[in-house]
Amino acid sequence: MRQRLRFYLGDELREIDTVDPTLTVLDWLRLSERRVGTKEGCAEGDCGACTVVVGRLDGDSLRYEAVNACIRFLATLDGCQLLTVEHLKGPDGRLHPVQQAMVDGHGSQCGFCTPGFVMSLLALYLNDPQPGDQRIDDALAGNLCRCTGYEPIVKAAHAMYDIGDRGADRFADGAAVAARLMALRDEETLSVGAQGRRFIAPATVPQLAQLLLDNPDATIVAGATDVGLWVTKFQRVLATVLYTGRVRALRRIEDAGDALMIGASVTYSEAAGPIAALYPDFGELIRRIGAEQVRNMGTIGGNIANGSPIGDTPPALIACGARLRLRRGDETRELPLEDYFIAYGQQDRRPGEFVEAVILPKPTAEVRFRAYKIAKRFDQDISAVCGAFRLTLDGDGRVADIRIAFGGMAGTPKRAAGAEAMLLGRHWTEETVRQAMEALTADFAPLSDWRASAGYRSMVAANLLMKLYVETSDPAADTRLVGDRRLAHA
Numbered sequence: 310m311r312q313r314l315r316f317y318l319g320d321e322l323r324e325i326d327t328v329d330p331t332l333t334v335l336d337w338l339r340l341s342e343r344r345v346g347t348k349e350g351c352a353e354g355d356c357g358a359c360t361v362v363v364g365r366l367d368g369d370s371l372r373y374e375a376v377n378a379c380i381r382f383l384a385t386l387d388g389c390q391l392l393t394v395e396h397l398k399g400p401d402g403r404l405h406p407v408q409q410a411m412v413d414g415h416g417s418q419c420g421f422c423t424p425g426f427v428m429s430l431l432a433l434y435l436n437d438p439q440p441g442d443q444r445i446d447d448a449l450a451g452n453l454c455r456c457t458g459y460e461p462i463v464k465a466a467h468a469m470y471d472i473g474d475r476g477a478d479r480f481a482d483g484a485a486v487a488a489r490l491m492a493l494r495d496e497e498t499l500s501v502g503a504q505g506r507r508f509i510a511p512a513t514v515p516q517l518a519q520l521l522l523d524n525p526d527a528t529i530v531a532g533a534t535d536v537g538l539w540v541t542k543f544q545r546v547l548a549t550v551l552y553t554g555r556v557r558a559l560r561r562i563e564d565a566g567d568a569l570m571i572g573a574s575v576t577y578s579e580a581a582g583p584i585a586a587l588y589p590d591f592g593e594l595i596r597r598i599g600a601e602q603v604r605n606m607g608t609i610g611g612n613i614a615n616g617s618p619i620g621d622t623p624p625a626l627i628a629c630g631a632r633l634r635l636r637r638g639d640e641t642r643e644l645p646l647e648d649y650f651i652a653y654g655q656q657d658r659r660p661g662e663f664v665e666a667v668i669l670p671k672p673t674a675e676v677r678f679r680a681y682k683i684a685k686r687f688d689q690d691i692s693a694v695c696g697a698f699r700l701t702l703d704g705d706g707r708v709a710d711i712r713i714a715f716g717g718m719a720g721t722p723k724r725a726a727g728a729e730a731m732l733l734g735r736h737w738t739e740e741t742v743r744q745a746m747e748a749l750t751a752d753f754a755p756l757s758d759w760r761a762s763a764g765y766r767s768m769v770a771a772n773l774l775m776k777l778y779v780e781t782s783d784p785a786a787d788t789r790l791v792g793d794r795r796l797a798h799a
Contacts, residue, residue, distance in 0.1 A: 311497040316386040317364075317489060318342075319396045328384055328501050330508035330550040331540045335359045335378035338393060346394040346424045347378055350453070352541040354380045354534060354603055355689075357452030360425035362432050364390035364483075366490050371483035374578070374605040375432035375448070380537025381606065382530070384501055384508040385554055388493045390486055394424040397431065399479070406478070407431050410469035411462070418457040426452045429601070430466055435480055440466070450688055451600020499555065510552040517556055517663065518638050525660040527551040531574050532606035534599065535615055559610070559665070567671055573610025573664040580609050587671055590680040591625045591697075597682055598622075600689050610664045613649070616656045616721070619692050619760075623650070623722035625680045627714035628697035630670045637662035653720030675701050675709075677781050681773045685760070692717050693761035696773040700737075700781060708732045708741075715770055717761070718753040725752040728774065742778040746771040 314325040335352075338344045338361075350358035354377040361378045363386065364371050373392075397405035404412065407430045417423040426449065433440060433448040440448070445466045454462065475481065498520070499510040509527070511517040521527065527549040530536050539545040553559055559574035562583050569587070571580060577595050581604070585592020598604055598621050612620045613633065623646065631646045637659055646667070649657050658664075672678060680697040684690035695716040703709040711732050713725040727748040735741045755766040 310500050311495065312500055314384050314387050314499065314501050315493050316388065317390040317486075319390075319392060322489075325383075326501060327503050328508065329503045330382065330384060330501070330506050331547055332383045333379055333537070333541065334361065334381045334383050334386065334391070337383045338378065344393055344395050348421055348424060349379060350422070350425075352379045353538050354599070355451075355453070356422070357425040357429065357600065357602060358422050360428040360452065360602055362392040362428050362435075364392065364486055364490070366487060366494065369487065369491070371487040371490070373432050373435045373480075373483075375429045375451075375602050376605050377451075377537075377602045380533055380541060382508070382533055382537070382550070382552075384499070384510065384550075385530075385533065385552055387499050387510060387555065388490055390490065392428070392431070392480070394427055397427065405431070406469045406472035406475070407434055407465075409472050410465035413472075414461045414465040414468060416457060416462040416465045419455075422452060422454050426454070426462055430469060431480070432601075433466065434469055434475070435478075438470070438475065447596065448601055451602045506546075506548050508550045508552065510555045512555050512557070514556055514558050514636070514665070515639075517551070517553060517559075518636055518661075520551055521663055522638055522661045524549050524551060529553065529614070529663060531608040531611040532576065532603075534603050534607040535611065553610075553663075565668070569669045569671070571609055571667045571669060573614070573666060574608050575610070577604035577607050577609065584669065587669070588625070588629060588678045588680075590678055591629070594621060594625055594680045594682055594695075594697075597688050603689075609667055613646070613667065614656070614658070614664045616650060616654060618653060618719060618721050619695070619717045620722065621682060621692055621695055621716065624695045624714040624716040625697040626667065626669065627722055627724060628680070628699045628712045629672075629678065630699065630712060632668040633664060634666040634668060635662050636665040641665065643668070647714070647722070647724055650721035650723070672699075673701070677701070679777050679780065681776065683769050683773075691760065694718060694766050694769045694773070696770060698774070698777045700777065702737055706736050708735055708737055713774070715753065718755045718766055718770055723753070725749055725770075727752045737778070737782070739775075739778060742775055746774050749774065 338347050348358035350356035359378040360375050363376050364373050429452050496512045498516050501508050528547045529551050531553045553574045559572040561572045563570040581595045612622045627647045632643050633646050633649050634643050677700045682692050683694045684692050697714050699712040701710040716722045728745040731745040731748045755763045757763045
């Protein structure tokens with residue numbers, strides 16, 4: 310067992326053997342390192358003022374990601390490289406092209422948000438040689454500016470590629486950084502802490518399984534996009550944190566022939582492409598989850614394991630017919646994802662058991678899939694209602710198979726059993742669909758909260774079912790988008 314945290318701060322190797330398990334990267338930078346370029350705005354991963362760039366190994370190559378330092382625990386950086394705005398200026402004092410473009414385009418006013426914007430732009434600069442407008446908007450959507458306005462910042466995003474030689478950028482040599490990080494990689498369990506509290510990060514699935522048996526009350530952390538707020542907003546003190554991010558086997562997506570096997574620690578960003586290739590609407594739904602900084606940290610398994618009734622991916626996964634693989638010690642079991650959610654705050658997961666993988670069936674050519682998210686804001690908002698539908702019609706226009714799942718309509722993500730039964734075997738007509746809309750009132754009894762009233766949720770859910778009918782019956786009515794392009798009619 311290794312008892313020293315190791316990561317690179319720029320080009321400097323840092324080795325730390327005493328660290329609070331929930332110390333955030335932001336607090337460490339500002340309070341311990343006095344690198345105050347990284348700002349605290351919201352302390353919940355919304356405003357982007359704290360954005361830093363993390364380089365990590367993806368297989369044997371380097372992957373740069375913009376992340377929120379305010380909710381990322383320092384110990385999760387083990388084996389990674391951390392870049393802050395202080396690293397951008399060259400040894401001769403020359404500004405990095407990203408910074409110079411912001412200066413030339415007057416992209417800063419009060420300056421508080423500027424370091425976060427710069428770091429989001431740096432990640433874009435390093436990862437995408439020719440981003441389009443939608444890609445730039447996605448990269449910047451997690452950064453809030455209250456005074457400059459976004460137009461000059463977007464112009465800077467375009468202009469930064471014309472300043473200097475991108476290929477000669479000192480951050481472009483990913484092979485050298487990857488080699489350094491590879492030298493830090495090991496199969497040992499990391500265990501660090503302070504004042505009797507521990508951060509434990511296994512490297513293999515068997516290690517994780519045993520640690521959970523030994524520490525059944527440990528808080529499991531993957532992306533910390535939820536748990537980070539427990540610490541920063543609710544001031545919770547966590548005695549034992551068990552981090553899954555070092556378990557490479559949980560970060561894999563494997564093609565199993567008729568399904569994708571998605572490891573529980575696969576992030577939204579990693580899953581978006583493979584899922585979108587099968588279910589375009591699902592990929593677009595993922596694009597609307599949080600900001601890019603959040604999608605680079607949040608995981609598919611975490612969104613399921615926390616059991617939230619308004620998580621965005623469970624309704625879509627349930628509609629797709631996904632199954633869940635759970636593990637406890639050496640034992641594994643599988644169950645339909647909808648059976649995992651029992652009641653509000655209650656899941657079918659025993660002490661010491663954890664989510665190992667999600668099994669996503671591939672659709673047949675006849676399947677029509679739709680996912681609709683309704684929120685107060687189009688992007689980066691928590692759902693009031695999220696509906697997902699998988700429909701198959703036979704040659705006579707009858708419903709051969711249908712799965713309907715909603716989030717935000719009950720204490721758990723839930724299928725609409727009554728509406729499904731009303732439709733199955735009947736012709737796919739407006740009259741039949743309207744009868745199924747009525748059946749939804751018996752399937753769900755939603756609550757009112759600050760996101761939406763019960764009446765609104767019931768009306769929206771019914772209207773989404775009608776939207777499914779209209780879009781699958783009249784191609785001209787299909788207005789779905791993926792990014793900035795119209796989806797092909799299906």
